[in-house]
Amino acid sequence: MENIHDFRLPAINLIGVGALKDLPLELIPYKLSKALIVTDKNIISLGHVEVVEKILKDLSISYDIFDGILHPDCTISFVEDALTYFKKGLNILKRDYHFIISIGGGTNHDCAKGIAIVATNGGDIEDYEGYKKLKKPSLPVIAINTTSGSGSEVSDSTIVRDNSRRVKMVITDPKMMPIISVNDLRFMTTMPPKITANSGIDVLTHSIEGFVAIEASPITDTLAINALKLVFEYLRRAYKNGNDMEAREKMMFAGVMGGMILNNAGLGYVHSMSHQIGALYEEMHGACNAALLPHVLEFNSISIPEERILKISETMGVKATNKQDAINKIKNGIQNLAEDIGLPTHLSSIGIDKDDLELLSKNAEKDICSSTNPRRGTFVDIMNIFKAAM
Numbered sequence: 354m355e356n357i358h359d360f361r362l363p364a365i366n367l368i369g370v371g372a373l374k375d376l377p378l379e380l381i382p383y384k385l386s387k388a389l390i391v392t393d394k395n396i397i398s399l400g401h402v403e404v405v406e407k408i409l410k411d412l413s414i415s416y417d418i419f420d421g422i423l424h425p426d427c428t429i430s431f432v433e434d435a436l437t438y439f440k441k442g443l444n445i446l447k448r449d450y451h452f453i454i455s456i457g458g459g460t461n462h463d464c465a466k467g468i469a470i471v472a473t474n475g476g477d478i479e480d481y482e483g484y485k486k487l488k489k490p491s492l493p494v495i496a497i498n499t500t501s502g503s504g505s506e507v508s509d510s511t512i513v514r515d516n517s518r519r520v521k522m523v524i525t526d527p528k529m530m531p532i533i534s535v536n537d538l539r540f541m542t543t544m545p546p547k548i549t550a551n552s553g554i555d556v557l558t559h560s561i562e563g564f565v566a567i568e569a570s571p572i573t574d575t576l577a578i579n580a581l582k583l584v585f586e587y588l589r590r591a592y593k594n595g596n597d598m599e600a601r602e603k604m605m606f607a608g609v610m611g612g613m614i615l616n617n618a619g620l621g622y623v624h625s626m627s628h629q630i631g632a633l634y635e636e637m638h639g640a641c642n643a644a645l646l647p648h649v650l651e652f653n654s655i656s657i658p659e660e661r662i663l664k665i666s667e668t669m670g671v672k673a674t675n676k677q678d679a680i681n682k683i684k685n686g687i688q689n690l691a692e693d694i695g696l697p698t699h700l701s702s703i704g705i706d707k708d709d710l711e712l713l714s715k716n717a718e719k720d721i722c723s724s725t726n727p728r729r730g731t732f733v734d735i736m737n738i739f740k741a742a743m
């Protein structure tokens with residue numbers, strides 16, 4: 354019986370304190386001469402773009418900057434704004450820019466990938482919703498990360514909010530995998546505590562969802578267990594003291610591993626449901642995950658082997674005697690961590706209206722992340738998970 358586990362990530366991943374200094378050497382062989390930088394005004398004000406501009410100037414690579422991204426999510430309009438930014442049309446964009454450099458967190462990388470897709474494939478970004486819909490490789494993307502958590506810099510997915518349909522689209526295709534990712538700790542020291550908390554819980558969720566996802570493999574298992582361990586050891590420290598460089602560095606590595614996990618093991622209902630809350634409420638992704646993860650884990654537990662549940666609790670440093678004991682302790686551990694870093698543990702406290710649960714459940718059922726959830730649920734099951742998380 355066939356049992357295939359592809360493992361994809363960018364060809365080059367520069368990781369560590371000062372990692373950006375290796376970017377010029379990696380860029381030279383590509384012989385690229387014009388870049389479009391995709392970022393936002395905050396990242397510019399922090400001085401991160403200026404550092405990259407100097408590298409491009411030294412390499413005689415010309416560039417333009419699109420800084421029109423607003424947080425917290427990539428939307429269709431941000432992608433469209435970028436495509437029309439220079440008022441030259443798509444063909445000029447395709448001809449003039451050899452590659453895109455995204456500087457920022459997941460939102461900026463997602464927008465950059467969206468622009469890169471349409472630049473070479475034409476049409477509208479909505480045309481590519483789903484799995485492997487691209488006809489041609491996207492423009493090459495170099496993703497320079499300034500937060501640690503989304504994993505977008507090492508994934509071949511982009512998540513784009515469609516405000517007219519009130520959904521978040523997931524577009525997945527190896528043809529848009531960034532060619533180079535950069536995770537340089539020096540760009541991450543400016544992350545405020547709220548972002549540290551949200552992105553840290555996102556890493557935790559990628560680790561647990563990926564560990565129990567149906568596409569998990571021994572490779573992603575190793576990444577998931579290591580990332581989970583790092584989150585429980587270092588996230589509280591990184592949140593409490595942004596200058597704790599050891600904690601920041603460990604969380605950066607956990608974030609990269611989380612991206613590799615989600616890209617290769619898939620995720621599950623926490624992300625399906627969290628995506629759709631984000632589409633309606635613009636609530637931060639990590640906060641939604643924190644409230645949903647314990648309840649999705651409870652729902653999934655019947656389909657997860659006992660030894661895998663016990664492995665999660667053991668990695669969290671919790672002793673459990675059996676599967677249900679472990680589930681209870683994992684749920685408490687997640688909720689305690691969320692409380693300690695200022696995140697809500699209930700959806701009602703982030704303002705989710707119970708009248709929206711039907712629409713949220715309908716959209717979550719269709720979300721691509723549902724396809725790798727370990728237990729197949731119905732619309733009613735998903736609705737019940739939402740209710741339990743309220």
Ligand SMILES: [Fe+2]
Pocket residue numbers: 503555558559624638
């Ligand atoms: Fe996530």
